Amino acid sequence: MCCEKQEPCTPRHLETASRRESESLDEKSIGLMVAEEPRRAAVFESFAIDYCCGGKRTLAQACENAGVSIAIVKSAIEELPDLSGEAEPNWLQADLKELACHIENTHHAFLKKELPRLKLLSEKVAAVHGSKDERLIKVREVFAALKEELEEHTLKEERVLFPYICALASARAPIPVPFGTVANPVRCMEAEHDEAGNALSRLRELTDSFQAPASACASWTALLAGFAALEQDLHRHIHKENSILFPRAVVAEEALMRNAVH
Numbered sequence: 001m002c003c004e005k006q007e008p009c010t011p012r013h014l015e016t017a018s019r020r021e022s023e024s025l026d027e028k029s030i031g032l033m034v035a036e037e038p039r040r041a042a043v044f045e046s047f048a049i050d051y052c053c054g055g056k057r058t059l060a061q062a063c064e065n066a067g068v069s070i071a072i073v074k075s076a077i078e079e080l081p082d083l084s085g086e087a088e089p090n091w092l093q094a095d096l097k098e099l100a101c102h103i104e105n106t107h108h109a110f111l112k113k114e115l116p117r118l119k120l121l122s123e124k125v126a127a128v129h130g131s132k133d134e135r136l137i138k139v140r141e142v143f144a145a146l147k148e149e150l151e152e153h154t155l156k157e158e159r160v161l162f163p164y165i166c167a168l169a170s171a172r173a174p175i176p177v178p179f180g181t182v183a184n185p186v187r188c189m190e191a192e193h194d195e196a197g198n199a200l201s202r203l204r205e206l207t208d209s210f211q212a213p214a215s216a217c218a219s220w221t222a223l224l225a226g227f228a229a230l231e232q233d234l235h236r237h238i239h240k241e242n243s244i245l246f247p248r249a250v251v252a253e254e255a256l257m258r259n260a261v262h
């Protein structure tokens with residue numbers, strides 16, 4: 001006995017429930033799908049589907065844009081083993097402050113460690129091999145600009161936006177802020193996420209999808225492995241902000257405003 005109306009689960013019931021679930025996935029935003037089950041991120045990545053900056057699209061739209069069959073993507077999602085209890089916390093329900101701290105301590109900390117290391121590597125590889133492969137000079141330039149943008153971006157989040165979001169989590173009345181409403185800095189941060197996503201795509205293009213040539217030295221190979229890890233972490237990072245932290249902050253602020261009026 002496991003169905004809503006306490007009827008026995010015959011194969012027909014299961015089939016209908018599974019078809020309903022599968023159909024409902026088509027119109028769900030892929031950002032929400034990953035927020036509900038973070039392990040879906042790996043499935044989207046395997047099909048080169050952007051679930052972070054492009055997280056507001058439905059599964060159907062995202063599959064169409066990526067040129068992949070929605071049926072194949074859905075079956076990969078449905079085949080994920082049930083690992084309840086082993087997954088990340090449910091960030092849709094966690095305290096906003098806890099989520100902001102997690103982003104800062106995990107993803108911002110990763111950037112602080114990796115960006116300077118990758119900058120040195122990109123400079124070294126461009127200096128040594130740039131004459132053989134001119135794209136490495138461009139890689140150095142694109143990465144240097146990305147590093148600078150990400151450092152400024154995370155600083156704005158840590159100094160302005162996140163402290164406000166943390167304060168929202170425990171506020172009982174609207175908090176006066178110089179930026180009007182949280183939707184304003186959120187829009188700005190989302191636009192900067194798009195720019196970072198574009199820079200990463202450019203790095204991917206310039207490096208044959210982060211594939212080092214057979215003759216590449218250890219530094220070149222390490223640089224491309226570092227870019228691949230940076231891309232993966234940035235996808236998860238931006239997803240948690242665009243699809244979970246920011247929309248929840250907007251809702252929390254709206255609730256405070258409504259309560260203040262009544």
Ligand SMILES: [Fe+2]
Binds near residue numbers: 108154
């Ligand atoms: Fe961030």
Ligand SMILES: [Fe+2]
Binds near residue numbers: 193
């Ligand atoms: Fe961000």
